[in-house]
Amino acid sequence: MKLPASFKEFARCRSTQVIEASNGARCVVCPNDGSPFAYIFAAVRTGVRYEDRGEWGASHFLEHVAMRGTEKFPALHDLSRCAEGIGGQISAYSTRDLTAYWVRVPSGLEALGFELLQQVLFKPLLTQQSIDSEREIIIHERQRELADYGIFVSHAVESLLLAPNPMSRPPVGDDAGLAKMDSAYLRAFHQRIYNRSNLVIIGCGNLSDDFSKCADDFWQSVPYGSLIKPANFLIESEYPDGSVILKPSGPEEQAFVSMGWRFPVLTHKDLRTWRVINTLLGAGYSSLFNLELREKNSLTYTCRTAINVYDGMGVFKLYLSAHVKELPKVISIVENIIANLASDSLEENIFNEAVMRHAAGVVSRWSNPSETAPLLGHSLSRDGVVFDFAGYLNGLEKVSKARAAELASKWLNPVDRLVCLSGSAEELKTLFPNTYQF
Known part of the structure; x- marks a missing residue:
């Protein structure tokens, strides 16, 4: 496009x-x-x-x-x-x-x-x-x-x-x-x-x-010194992929939910694609999650997604709050939306609109010096390169729905997903009997 x-x-x-x-x-x-x-x-x-x-x-x-x-x-x-x-x-x-x-x-x-x-x-x-x-x-x-x-x-x-x-x-x-x-x-x-x-x-x-x-x-005035090196040890997770993890919060009927997936980011092209996926699914009122969960089904006041990348490892997460008893329906809707994306069944114009929304967001950040500065600073500190604004926009025009489907199919699946819940322990354990507890 x-x-x-x-x-x-x-x-x-x-x-x-x-x-x-x-x-x-x-x-x-x-x-x-x-x-x-x-x-x-x-x-x-x-x-x-x-x-x-x-x-x-x-x-x-x-x-x-x-x-x-x-x-x-x-x-x-x-x-x-x-x-x-x-x-x-x-x-x-x-x-x-x-x-x-x-x-x-x-x-x-x-x-x-x-x-x-x-x-x-x-x-x-x-x-x-x-x-x-x-x-x-x-x-x-x-x-x-x-x-x-x-x-x-x-x-x-x-x-x-x-x-x-x-x-x-x-x-x-x-x-x-x-x-x-x-x-x-x-x-x-x-x-x-x-x-x-x-x-x-x-x-x-x-x-x-x-x-x-x-x-x-x-x-x-800046002193010379050595370049710091990343920490070199591993931290074992207590929870396997696919886990549902619970933090009890009392008898409240409202539950807070965050679902997350991890994936490698090997190329700038794939990173741009993941950012478009983030916009498509959970950024703004036009996003698919907002359309289905809030506008059509009134299941949540707000739902947001975010993507963060650290040292070649990406994390995509969805956050929302909903009534405890509605959580199975919420998760089912989320899974169906992702499955539709992963099967490449999404309409082309819907995907292209997400590309446009993401591009507009980047242009907006670039027009505001208070947002341009951290964008450049993060890129230079993390990757050692100056963020190429014009090149990024050119790359967005080449992001394809087919590649987005491939990435979603490979990485955004229930087997590799982690779900963190906070709400009534009694209610949530009834709905999700195999939970781990913080």
Whole structure:
């Protein structure tokens, strides 16, 4: 199929560039003069993908504490005021394979943006007081995820599907790991990982003429160091493929469900196809799951799908909530929709509309600097390549319904599926007698 000419023209005009600092370090930029802001995005190659057995949770913990105070900004409040007081913002987040710090400043104030990032990345105080305080906050974060059954089943199914890879561990860590975090430990962890080899910098938005000099000055302050290597051990899963796993949540009639499948991602072509499958099945009101489960049968308020890829392993998951007694019907509908896709019985125009919706979503992200920056940062940190926007759109035009059917037939089947449920144990065990219990 052909995408709109306006999409192609937009891709041609909004290309990325690589600027090189005087010491050889690189920064990828994607200018967008239509924004009043400049966005600077830093991704550090870290996370549970790289954490050894005894380091679980250190990357996420360090992200929290690095924002708690630096040499120039001794508290998070001071750091935030500096950014927000001039109309900007600074924040951070962790995934399974990177930690991101980003700052937004009005165009022309990139020097301040780089200074804020330099302070957080390389001048954190890491005091014992801030560590003890942040430990309590992270414990609250863990408790929130455990108490929110919807979040729990969604995160749990992904972790279980990623086993035996060390990335199957949730980034937040466990009680034992959190308890041992102290200033000396985090300083050593920080010194080993936060260096030029593990850092990528992205600039997006309305970048001023001074951006290149600001980036050069920043890179001069970044220490050299070794490239971190992925953790090299296996984590055995307690649950075989095809399992139904239950976390009891009391007598509520509402159940939270997450179904997931894993699959290898061997080519960029297949990755694009999987992303179209995700859009087709569960992205937006036009998706097949939403049409059948919500619009036609009123079985759920919302259903969503997501696809995540880590180190060549993909996870596709569906999340929804429904009345406990309706779950067999829900699962039957999901299986029938996937079977229809896998048998290549889907109408061509339905599939092409999903390609169009996915392409429009990518174009929308590329038009917004706050979304372009992480897209580029994740690609460069994970794969070592600059995301090729125009090439991605060209590739979408070649995604075929037949290949989508092949992938669905091979990987999206009940034998390889994991189901995580949270709800009334009595009701769910009656419906699914062979469940495992968390």
